[in-house]
Amino acid sequence: MSTRPPSALVVYESMFDNTTQTAEAVARGLRRAGFAAHAVPVTSLASTGPVDVDLLAVGAPTHGFTLSRRESRAEAVRQGAGPDRAAIGLRDWIAQSLPQRYGTDRLVVFDTRIGRVRHLPLSAARTAARLLHRRGFRLLRKPVGFAVDRVRGPLRDGELARAENWGRMVGSACLEELSEAA
Template identity: 65%
Template sequence: MSTAELQALVAYESMFDNTAHAAEAIVKGLQKAGFEAHSVPVTSLASTGPFDVDLVVLDAPTHAFSLSRPATRADAVRQGAPAERAGIGAREWIATINPERFGTPLIAVFDTRVAEVRRLPLAAGLTAARLLRRRGFRLLRKPVAFLVEDTRGPLSAGEEAHAERWGQMIGDACRDELDNAA
């Protein structure tokens, strides 16, 4: 399979734009790995599809040690996040998707979390990975975390570059997976 044919969709939830910035960096990394890649908020993807991609990447902010819920998104709005971002989160979006909607079971997951609690035993990425496996997806690698300075951000120093490198690595892993399956 030629790399020019590879497509990736990076779906993200972001209340304060930190996760969106990480998603954009991952898109750059995927593009370096030869993918046509785009990032789209889950609020826009909730009623669209099907898609024909080779890889789905999901990113979500960690809220209360897991994926956001309506109450945690409402709390983010009280802290200044735009209200239109609180309607649907990654948790609700995952409940509506399956590999057939994307034309692939391959998925990669990452989360953002506050730097001072970087070693959380539970976080959005782990919860998302578990839920996605139940929906029939296959994770390319274990979830990874990108750090933010505090709830409102910004991303910690070096995290955008880290996200871009990870995007390229996950793109290479996807290409290898697809080549081995051919």
């Protein structure tokens, strides 16, 4: 029996650091649940080989009610985002992702979105969940959104604590599933 802690990879796209902060909070929550968890920007993961984890968490900002596209990332750069952040988006990464590359089909998804439209019929998280499901991943929980005040942020008060608690909650649920499978 392995004594290594379960592992989680939090893959995120972020233009103005709001999703970065959220991903790091989710990773902290996963660590509180007992995971070895790391948050990695999608721009860093594009060229890596297979990674063996027990849980994959993905997050992105909502651009026009969906995941970013090249054009919306270019617009974010015009609004002050770093050009290096526009190279690849989560949508592009999803097109290359399969459960076999990550050693798991377990998935949770989150996004950041403008707070005045908290309950979106379509969002980055819902789109990512649908696309990843088509690629063979299995969603453990419904996608969740975290609110920012404006396009550039900041995150609304309490959202980082909520993201950390969500990470802990999904981590605990995944641990339960892992123990049942053992």
